Amino acid sequence: MSRKSNQIIAFTTLRLLSFLVVGILFWILGFIIYHGIGVINWEFLTTAPTEGMTAGGIFPAIVGTLCLIAGSMIFAFPLGVMSGIYMNEYAGNGYAVKFIRIMTNNLGSIPSIVFGLFGMSLFVNTLGFGDSIIAGSFTLGLLALPLIIRTTEEALKSVPDSYRTGSLALGATKLQTIHKVIIPTAFPNIVTGLILSIGRVSGETAPILFTVAAYFLPKLPNSIFSQVMALPYHLYVVATSGTDIEASKPIAYGTALVLIVIVLIMNLSATALRRRFGKKNKTN
Amino acid sequence: MKRLKRTAERIVEAALTLSGSITSVAILLIVIFLFKEGFGLFKSPAVENGYALCVNVVNPVEKLNSEQIKNIFDQETTNWKDVGGIDAEIAPFRFDEIFSRYSDEELGKDYRLLPQKLGEIIAADPKIIAFIPIKYIPANNSQIKVLPTKNITSSDFFCGKEWLPTATPAAQFGVLPLIAGTLLVSIFAILMALPLSLGVAIYMSELATERVRQILKPIIELLAGIPSVVFGFFGLAVLVPLIQNSLNLPVGETALAGSIILAIMALPTIITVAEDAMRNTPRSVREASLALGATQWQTIYKVIIPYSSSGISAAVVLGIGRAVGETMAVLMVTGNAAVMPHSLLQSVRTIPATIAAELGEAPAGGTHYKSLFMLGCILFIITMSVSILAEIISKRQKKGIDV
Numbered sequence: 001m002s003r004k005s006n007q008i009i010a011f012t013t014l015r016l017l018s019f020l021v022v023g024i025l026f027w028i029l030g031f032i033i034y035h036g037i038g039v040i041n042w043e044f045l046t047t048a049p050t051e052g053m054t055a056g057g058i059f060p061a062i063v064g065t066l067c068l069i070a071g072s073m074i075f076a077f078p079l080g081v082m083s084g085i086y087m088n089e090y091a092g093n094g095y096a097v098k099f100i101r102i103m104t105n106n107l108g109s110i111p112s113i114v115f116g117l118f119g120m121s122l123f124v125n126t127l128g129f130g131d132s133i134i135a136g137s138f139t140l141g142l143l144a145l146p147l148i149i150r151t152t153e154e155a156l157k158s159v160p161d162s163y164r165t166g167s168l169a170l171g172a173t174k175l176q177t178i179h180k181v182i183i184p185t186a187f188p189n190i191v192t193g194l195i196l197s198i199g200r201v202s203g204e205t206a207p208i209l210f211t212v213a214a215y216f217l218p219k220l221p222n223s224i225f226s227q228v229m230a231l232p233y234h235l236y237v238v239a240t241s242g243t244d245i246e247a248s249k250p251i252a253y254g255t256a257l258v259l260i261v262i263v264l265i266m267n268l269s270a271t272a273l274r275r276r277f278g279k280k281n282k283t284n
Numbered sequence: 285m286k287r288l289k290r291t292a293e294r295i296v297e298a299a300l301t302l303s304g305s306i307t308s309v310a311i312l313l314i315v316i317f318l319f320k321e322g323f324g325l326f327k328s329p330a331v332e333n334g335y336a337l338c339v340n341v342v343n344p345v346e347k348l349n350s351e352q353i354k355n356i357f358d359q360e361t362t363n364w365k366d367v368g369g370i371d372a373e374i375a376p377f378r379f380d381e382i383f384s385r386y387s388d389e390e391l392g393k394d395y396r397l398l399p400q401k402l403g404e405i406i407a408a409d410p411k412i413i414a415f416i417p418i419k420y421i422p423a424n425n426s427q428i429k430v431l432p433t434k435n436i437t438s439s440d441f442f443c444g445k446e447w448l449p450t451a452t453p454a455a456q457f458g459v460l461p462l463i464a465g466t467l468l469v470s471i472f473a474i475l476m477a478l479p480l481s482l483g484v485a486i487y488m489s490e491l492a493t494e495r496v497r498q499i500l501k502p503i504i505e506l507l508a509g510i511p512s513v514v515f516g517f518f519g520l521a522v523l524v525p526l527i528q529n530s531l532n533l534p535v536g537e538t539a540l541a542g543s544i545i546l547a548i549m550a551l552p553t554i555i556t557v558a559e560d561a562m563r564n565t566p567r568s569v570r571e572a573s574l575a576l577g578a579t580q581w582q583t584i585y586k587v588i589i590p591y592s593s594s595g596i597s598a599a600v601v602l603g604i605g606r607a608v609g610e611t612m613a614v615l616m617v618t619g620n621a622a623v624m625p626h627s628l629l630q631s632v633r634t635i636p637a638t639i640a641a642e643l644g645e646a647p648a649g650g651t652h653y654k655s656l657f658m659l660g661c662i663l664f665i666i667t668m669s670v671s672i673l674a675e676i677i678s679k680r681q682k683k684g685i686d687v
Contacts, residue, residue, distance in 0.1 A: 007581035011491060017483030018492075018500065021555075024548055025507045028518050079303055086304035090297070102675065104307040109602075109671040110664065111609025112512075113636040114314065117643070117660040121317040125648055142310050149307065175293045196509075203511025206611040206636070210643050232513045232612075239517045240616055252521075256514050267509045271502045 029260065036257030039250045045258075048218035053238055054247040058255055063220055064133075064228030065202050065262075068212065071137025071224070072201050076144045077194055083145070084152025084190075089178055108146030113206040115143045120210040132225040136212025143207055144197035151193025155186040188277035192270045199266030203259060205232040231259050318664055321657035325441065328651040329433040331453045335379075336418050337431040338402075340410045345369040347432060350440050353454035356413060364411065377405065377414040378453075395420070403428060415453040436651070441658065447622040447633075449642060449652045457655045459662070461624045465632035468625050469539050469614060470607035473546035477603060481551050482596070485558035490584055508552035516616030519545040524617055531629065537619030539632040545613045550603040557602055561595020561678070562588055598678040605670035609663060611636035635659050 043057055050056035083104075091097040119139030129135040159182050167177040183190070205213075213233035221228045235255040238248040330350035331337060337353065339345060345368055348356070355361040357376050365371045382391075382402060391398045403422030406414050421430060436457060444458020488500055519541055528536030565588050573583040589596070619631030620641060633641075639656050646652035 003579050003582065007579045010581045010584075014483050014487040014491060017480055018487045021480060021484050021507075021551060022500070022503055024551075025503055028510065028515075028548075031518060031522060032514070079306055082300050082303035083306050086300040090300060091304060100304060100308055102672070103311050105675065106668055106671050107307045107311055109605055109609075109667050110311075110314065111611065111636055111667055113609070113611040113639050114318070114660050114664050114667075117321075117639065117657055118314045118317055120643070121321055121657070122313065126317070145307060145310065173293060175296055199509050203509075203513065205511070205513045206640055209640055232511055235517055236513050236612060236616070239520055249521075252517060256517050259511055259514055263509045263511065264506070267502070267506050271505070 029264075032253065032256045032260055035250075036253040036260075039254030040257060044254055049216065049251070052244060052248075053216060053251060054244050055251075058231065058234060058251070058258065060218055060220060061229040061231045061234040061255070062258070064213075064230040065232075067133050067221060067228055068136050068140055068208065068230060069198050069202055071133055072140035072144060073194065073198065075137060076141035076148060076197070079141075080145050080148025080193070080197075081152050081190060084149045084156060085178060085183075087149065088153050088156040089174070089182070104146050104149055107142075108150070111206075112143060112204055115139050115207040116210055118142075119207060124211055129225065131210070131212055131214070131227045133212055133221060133228055134224045136208045136228075136230075137224075139207045139211045140201045140204060143204065144201050147197045147200060148193045151196065152186075152190050155189030155193070156182060158189060159185045188273050192274050195266050195270040195273070199263045199270075202262050202266075203232055205230075205236055208233060231255060231262075235259060314664070318657055318660050321654055322661040323658070325436055325457070325651065325654040325658045326438060328436055328654060330436050330440065331415070331433055332455070333651065334418055335415060335453060336421060336433055337453070338406055338414045338416060338421065338428050339431060340406055340412055341427050341429045342410045343369060343413075343429065345431070347434065349434065350436065350454040350456065351444065351446075354446075354448070354451060354456055357415065357453055372411045375409055375412045377412050379414075379416045379420075399423065441655070445624060447638070449646070449655060455651060457651075457658075459635075459659065461622050462633060462635050462638055462659070463662075465539070465618075465622075465625050466608055466634040466636075468628070468632060469542040469546060469618065469634055470604055472539070472543035472628060473550055473607045474600060474603055476543060476547035477550045477554055478600065480547075481554035481599075481603075482558060484551075484555050485562060485596075485599075486584060486589075488555070489559045489562040490580070490588065504552050504555055507548075508556075512549065512610060512612045513616070515545050515549055516613035519613060519617040533629060535619060535631065537617055537631055538629050539618060539625060540628045542614045542618035542632070542634070543628065545617055546607045546610055549610060549613060550607050553606050554599045554603040557599035557678075558592070558596045561592040561599065564595065565591045594677050594680045598674040601670055601674045601677065605667050605674070608634075608670070609636055609667050611640050615640050635663050639663075 045057060045062065046059050047057035048060050049058065087097065087100065091100070116139065119135060119142075123129050123135035123138050124131060127135075163181050163185060164177055167181045168174070172180065208230055212227060213230050214227040215237055217227060217229050235252060238252045238255065239245070331353060337348070343364070345364065348367060352361065352367050356367070356374055357378070359376070361367060362374055363371065364374055382398065382405070385405070386401055391401065399420050399422040402414065402416055402420055403425040406412055406422075407425065407427030422428065441457050441459055443460065444456060445460050446456040446458045447461055448456040484500075484504075488497055492500060523541045523544055524536035526536070527533065527538060527541055569587060569591060570583060573587040574580070578586065614634050615637035618633065618637065620633040620637055621631035622633045622638065625632045639659055642652065643656050646656060
């Protein structure tokens with residue numbers, strides 16, 4: 001009897017804990033949506049901040065974040081996918097591969113502020129890019145690399161070996177097999193990696209603090225060497241060090257909401273994509 | 285034609301091989317740049333660059349370390365005998381004071397007479413210690429003695445209890461309060477996150493139906509995806525006032541607020557890794573326990589948890605790694621007072637928050653700038669060892685399964 005009641009108590013506690021975690025997430029999301037939704041309108045999304053960032057919109061920050069997403073992905077996505085292909089299709093199982101895998105994991109565990117320091121030292125100062133989109137993009141791209149490599153590897157792993165042997169048996173070379181058979185099959189899952197890293201990159205603040213982000217810059221960037229505002233840094237600024245923190249609170253809620261929405265969309269579409277094509281692969 | 289194609293394939297394959305090494309190259313570059321700048325700190329003078337300390341020639345003191353210099357000019361040390369000199373009161377003299385003693389005319393055109401006047405002041409007072417620019421040190425004056433400028437030592441850095449990077453004449457780069465702040469905030473965060481995330485991990489791996497799991501998993505991923513600056517903003521807008529009002533504190537920006545936010549942020553990491561470990565428990569082990577008459581709960585805490593204990597430890601270690609390196613959220617809610625923390629209800633400052641807060645103001649290449657890179661090195665070493673440790677721990681479990 002007491003064994004049974006112990007179990008009931010334990011399981012109820014576990015259920016409650018799980019509800020609590022879900023509750024925390026919805027509390028955070030709900031809080032930001034509740035306060036931010038009233039701020040969002042067309043004008044907020046399409047005009048520059050005015051009056052010491054207590055009024056106006058966040059258009060330059062949105063454009064800046066889009067620039068950084070594009071810049072970092074142009075650099076990191078092809079490189080990450082190629083690295084993933086090498087790891088899964090060519091590398092085999094030797095010590096070199098184990099070493100590379102450990103390095104990839106380690107790169108993924110380095111704190112984002114260290115990427116910021118590195119980006120500042122190499123791209124901003126040593127290579128002389130200054131605070132610029134290109135410096136920020138490289139820094140963010142490096143940060144996203146492990147995620148892209150890992151998802152690519154997973155995606156390639158889920159392609160059945162029979163596809164490979166079938167293609168090779170028909171006389172295709174290894175590269176043709178990868179290009180015509182394996183990548184098309186794994187493509188949706190590779191794209192999942194891209195989407196997730198866009199979500200990650202768009203929210204990072206610490207790596208861009210010293211490589212690209214501008215405190216206040218109402219005009220749009222005109223080259224890859226210009227500074228830009230970015231959404232996460234803008235949120236940090238209006239929440240902590242604006243000219244009038246109380247007055248800029250609505251702006252902060254609005255910015256947080258836009259950030260959350262980007263991350264939500266990226267995560268949900270990645271999940272949906274994974275589910276849809278994960279099933280398809282299984283039935284084949 | 286065929287040969288051309290073959291060559292093209294070779295080139296592509298070579299490019300693939302090269303790109304395979306990109307992460308290793310990245311880490312190598314990070315190490316080089318971080319440590320190059322960081323270790324420059326120990327080649328920097330302990331007093332402000334371009335300045336020197338002068339005393340009267342009769343003063344027996346030959347050298348001072350950076351903490352002693354700082355204490356003298358903060359007037360915390362007021363007697364020469366405390367720093368190995370005679371029993372006399374110290375008269376600190378900052379360079380600016382020359383302008384209140386002499387008018388611009390007396391100092392001559394382009395301050396040509398300034399070194400001479402400085403020499404007179406120092407020669408007149410055996411108890412004086414003057415902090416002056418090297419270019420104004422009076423030449424050929426046998427009445428004054430220039431104290432040799434020592435470099436910042438590693439014991440100044442690793443054992444120093446004060447972090448005052450902009451203090452003059454001797455900035456203090458004692459990393460202990462920052463390390464203490466980081467550890468305090470992270471450890472309490474993990475203590476809070478652990479029961480919660482283990483509960484969820486057990487629930488997801490053992491109790492939840494596949495349908496519930498399919499809902500919970502994306503929710504956990506979503507929590508992991510929320511940017512840290514949003515967590516920080518949430519903490520600032522909700523937690524900080526809550527803590528301030530409910531505990532009646534003068535400010536709500538405390539270590540406690542940082543710990544709570546970090547605990548929430550560490551949840552997804554610990555849940556995911558721990559759940560994976562538990563799901564890897566072989567079916568036969570579970571069934572053996574149930575067949576012996578154990579209830580499901582007994583099986584969970586007597587069999588599954590011990591069996592996956594190394595995976596769970598790896599999860600905790602990774603969670604700590606995440607917490608130690610977290611920057612923005614902590615920067616926004618902990619109040620950032622760089623002092624030795626005594627309680628959770630005090631404002632603290634962590635290593636990453638220090639870098640984020642100060643790098644913008646530190647002139648590139650200066651001592652302060654280098655000290656922040658040194659902090660980055662510490663952070664890098666901590667997270668690197670944490671990630672390798674987690675790898676070793678989880679390997680142990682994989683080996684265990686084979687037996």
